[in-house]
Amino acid sequence: MNEFLGIDPSIPIFHLxxxxxxxxxxxxxxxxLGLKEIINPSPEVREQKRLLKEEQARETDERHAKIKASGxxxxxxxxxxxxxxxxxxxxxxFGLFVIYFSSSPVYVAHPPEQARVMLSFTHAGQHREECKxxxxxxxAKLAANMRxxxxxxxxxxxxxxDLALDGKKVYQGVAIPAGxxxxxxxxxxxxFPIDAxxxxxxxxxxxxxxxxxxxxxxxxxxxxxxxxxxxxxVIGFDNASGQFTLE
Amino acid sequence: MxxxxxxxxxxxxxxxxxxxxxxxxxxxxxxxxxxxRQMGTLSFxxxxxxxxxxxxxxxxxxxxxxGAYQSVEVMTHQQWxxxxxxxxxxxxxxxxxxxxxxxxxxxxxxxxxxRDVRWFTWFTGVPIIWxxxxxxxxxxWLVWDMLAQYIAIGSMEWIDWLGIFxxxxxxxxxxxxxxxxxxFTLLVxxxxxxxxxxxxxxxxxxxxxxxxxxxxxxxxxxxxxVMFVVLALAKPAVSHAPADLSMVPSELNMDWFYxxxxxxxxxxxxxxxxxxxxGISLILAAMPWMPPLKRPKPAVVYLEKCNGCTRCxxxxxxxxxxxxxxxxxxxxxxxxxxxxxxxxxxGICVGSCPVSTPFRxxxxxxxxxDLPDLNLKRLREKPVKAVERIATTAEERPGVMVFGCExxxxxxxxxxxxxxxxSMPCIGMLPPSFMDFTLSQDGVDGVLITGCxxxxxxxxxxxxxxxxxxxxxxxxxxRKRVERERIKVFWxxxxxxxxxxxxxxxxRKTLGTLAESKGDAP
Numbered sequence: 001m002n003e004f005l006g007i008d009p010s011i012p013i014f015h016l017x018x019x020x021x022x023x024x025x026x027x028x029x030x031x032x033l034g035l036k037e038i039i040n041p042s043p044e045v046r047e048q049k050r051l052l053k054e055e056q057a058r059e060t061d062e063r064h065a066k067i068k069a070s071g072x073x074x075x076x077x078x079x080x081x082x083x084x085x086x087x088x089x090x091x092x093x094f095g096l097f098v099i100y101f102s103s104s105p106v107y108v109a110h111p112p113e114q115a116r117v118m119l120s121f122t123h124a125g126q127h128r129e130e131c132k133x134x135x136x137x138x139x140a141k142l143a144a145n146m147r148x149x150x151x152x153x154x155x156x157x158x159x160x161x162d163l164a165l166d167g168k169k170v171y172q173g174v175a176i177p178a179g180x181x182x183x184x185x186x187x188x189x190x191x192f193p194i195d196a197x198x199x200x201x202x203x204x205x206x207x208x209x210x211x212x213x214x215x216x217x218x219x220x221x222x223x224x225x226x227x228x229x230x231x232x233x234v235i236g237f238d239n240a241s242g243q244f245t246l247e
Numbered sequence: 248m249x250x251x252x253x254x255x256x257x258x259x260x261x262x263x264x265x266x267x268x269x270x271x272x273x274x275x276x277x278x279x280x281x282x283x284r285q286m287g288t289l290s291f292x293x294x295x296x297x298x299x300x301x302x303x304x305x306x307x308x309x310x311x312x313x314g315a316y317q318s319v320e321v322m323t324h325q326q327w328x329x330x331x332x333x334x335x336x337x338x339x340x341x342x343x344x345x346x347x348x349x350x351x352x353x354x355x356x357x358x359x360x361x362r363d364v365r366w367f368t369w370f371t372g373v374p375i376i377w378x379x380x381x382x383x384x385x386x387x388w389l390v391w392d393m394l395a396q397y398i399a400i401g402s403m404e405w406i407d408w409l410g411i412f413x414x415x416x417x418x419x420x421x422x423x424x425x426x427x428x429x430x431f432t433l434l435v436x437x438x439x440x441x442x443x444x445x446x447x448x449x450x451x452x453x454x455x456x457x458x459x460x461x462x463x464x465x466x467x468x469x470x471x472x473v474m475f476v477v478l479a480l481a482k483p484a485v486s487h488a489p490a491d492l493s494m495v496p497s498e499l500n501m502d503w504f505y506x507x508x509x510x511x512x513x514x515x516x517x518x519x520x521x522x523x524x525x526g527i528s529l530i531l532a533a534m535p536w537m538p539p540l541k542r543p544k545p546a547v548v549y550l551e552k553c554n555g556c557t558r559c560x561x562x563x564x565x566x567x568x569x570x571x572x573x574x575x576x577x578x579x580x581x582x583x584x585x586x587x588x589x590x591x592x593x594g595i596c597v598g599s600c601p602v603s604t605p606f607r608x609x610x611x612x613x614x615x616x617d618l619p620d621l622n623l624k625r626l627r628e629k630p631v632k633a634v635e636r637i638a639t640t641a642e643e644r645p646g647v648m649v650f651g652c653e654x655x656x657x658x659x660x661x662x663x664x665x666x667x668x669x670s671m672p673c674i675g676m677l678p679p680s681f682m683d684f685t686l687s688q689d690g691v692d693g694v695l696i697t698g699c700x701x702x703x704x705x706x707x708x709x710x711x712x713x714x715x716x717x718x719x720x721x722x723x724x725x726r727k728r729v730e731r732e733r734i735k736v737f738w739x740x741x742x743x744x745x746x747x748x749x750x751x752x753x754x755r756k757t758l759g760t761l762a763e764s765k766g767d768a769p
Contacts, residue, residue: 030451063721079466082275091470098478106501107510109495109499109513116495120417120421122413185414187413234421234422247422
């Protein structure tokens with residue numbers, strides 16, 4: 001597993017990164033939309049709220065006193081049996097609508113007789129340029145803290161992949177390395193429906209750019225599979241051993 | 248312009264359709280309980296049901312990947328009498344919340360209650376839609392059945408399309424062993440923080456609304472609760488087969504309220520769905536300015552008549568009036584100030600000002616707070632002129648003056664010999680003293696007050712304040728000397744002009760009988 005600052009990137013903390021980045025932006029937008037009136041109201045706003053609360057309470061008290069003094073009673077119109085029946089019909093129709101669409105109609109997300117092949121892995125392509133040893137003159141031109149003896153480019157080759165089923169190519173894809181300098185990993189995540197049964201599968205990949213124009217893959221796997229309806233076969237890549245995997 | 252007029256006609260037709268539908272539901276529920284006018288408050292109520300039931304479900308819930316499904320099964324089947332019912336309440340109230348939210352949003356759009364000063368409430372409604380969907384969908388993940396597997400993977404693939412993560416997040420669901428308890432706990436947290444954030448945005452949504460109504464009438468709350476319990480007993484919410492990451496989810500009983508976008512995702516792909524979701528959200532957010540509402544000039548405070556009594560401050564339905572320390576040296580503590588960007592020019596402040604009396608004749612008629620386009624002086628001229636119309640047809644007595652508003656039944660259509668109508672921006676603009684003044688005019692035997700249907704005031708609180716002022720429980724009060732038999736209140740929407748006309752006829756008959764019983768010729 002590739003690590004970043006010694007941390008396994010698949011652990012959940014990494015998935016929080018976008019939230020950590022975008023939350024302050026979202027917060028700032030909300031703050032200017034009106035959140036500041038809640039969190040940090042100006043003394044004037046605070047005074048207005050206090051006064052409004054006070055005046056509304058006074059008005060309510062006055063109103064209630066008037067109602068009490070005048071002997072008025074709050075009119076709560078009693079519903080007739082026919083009205084209650086009408087309400088029951090409304091709630092029944094509303095309930096039927098809710099109950100029906102909460103689980104119907106049935107959606108067929110995937111044909112039940114078919115299986116699925118997934119191509120999913122992350123792998124870093126080779127560096128585009130080989131490391132060069134810096135000459136004394138070149139080192140002298142650099143700042144003291146930048147004088148690394150080897151000059152290595154960061155940019156990596158994209159990955160090129162071919163997938164063939166029963167001798168027929170079903171997918172050819174290119175994955176660009178992540179990062180502004182294109183120096184990160186390249187990832188594939190593809191799904192292919194496949195008829196259940198026995199198939200011959202061949203997957204090949206170039207990660208060195210140069211080889212993409214040649215017939216010989218940098219990595220290749222050819223295998224027979226027997227797959228059941230709705231079963232998922234995942235084609236992965238083990239970076240440690242440099243081999244494709246089938247799960 | 249033809250396009251704008253056809254647009255207006257189209258909206259009017261939609262408005263009439265809504266009003267007709269509401270009129271149907273007025274029969275069993277009455278205007279105050281009409282659920283179509285309570286969609287916002289019902290949404291709040293359903294949220295509380297979902298929150299309360301969610302707390303109970305969470306107590307029984309096992310947050311591990313291996314235990315989640317089993318814990319939900321136990322509460323559904325072994326404790327069906329409580330856990331099962333509560334789980335169903337949790338689901339059905341969430342679904343109903345989508346329905347009420349959609350109706351609420353559509354109604355506010357159709358009735359044109361989202362532009363101008365209402366932009367903030369509309370605008371903050373857009374993140375509510377997102378948060379409600381995030382909350383609902385993240386809840387479905389936690390059951391960890393085949394449906395959860397389908398929507399969890401679909402959601403992650405949708406997010407992965409953005410390319411903001413180094414490695415696809417969907418890889419967490421690749422093989423049976425790839426989903427860890429730690430990642431699953433993150434999903435649980437999403438379902439806790441999502442609804443909390445939803446509540447927070449709902450709070451912001453109503454924050455600027457003066458005296459917001461967030462609780463439905465008791466009858467509707469009880470009716471809804473009974474409905475959910477009956478649904479829970481009739482068709483308890485159940486799970487699909489447990490999730491199995493080695494198998495593809497196939498035939499699914501989708502909750503279409505929350506998951507209707509997943510088939511769109513399957514068919515059109517993540518990019519199209521992002522474009523749709525962001526595009527629709529942006530259009531919704533920009534709607535208050537498409538086009539902006541043109542309204543009359545905002546209210547103006549006349550300091551020489553304002554004694555800082557705070558009536559307009561308390562009564563303004565949009566919080567446009569604030570009270571600040573006195574600036575003119577007069578011996579009052581405060582003075583009213585109008586925030587022009589919050590004022591809808593409804594005139595409710597004019598109706599609440601105790602100085603707004605038409606009886607003064609010795610000086611120019613000026614009140615403490617007034618509308619420049621329809622000031623008190625012009626407002627007094629209107630009933631006087633209208634009364635002249637009644638007086639010219641004196642043989643048709645008893646004469647009735649009808650005060651209405653621009654959004655309710657059209658008062659012009661009910662005019663006939665002996666009946667004159669006058670419309671104003673909101674019925675709340677009518678100071679009670681104007682009723683007294685009108686009744687003191689020759690030829691007028693009664694005043695009929697109308698306006699938007701009860702609980703549906705376009706300016707939120709106009710008809711409520713008017714009723715309370717007439718009842719003598721809200722300042723400024725209608726004087727006690729005014730015979731209440733000569734005043735009638737009948738709220739009527741635009742489609743209820745015939746009912747209004749019938750009410751006027753009945754009122755005139757009553758006035759005639761009243762006059763006869765007193766021995767007066769009308």
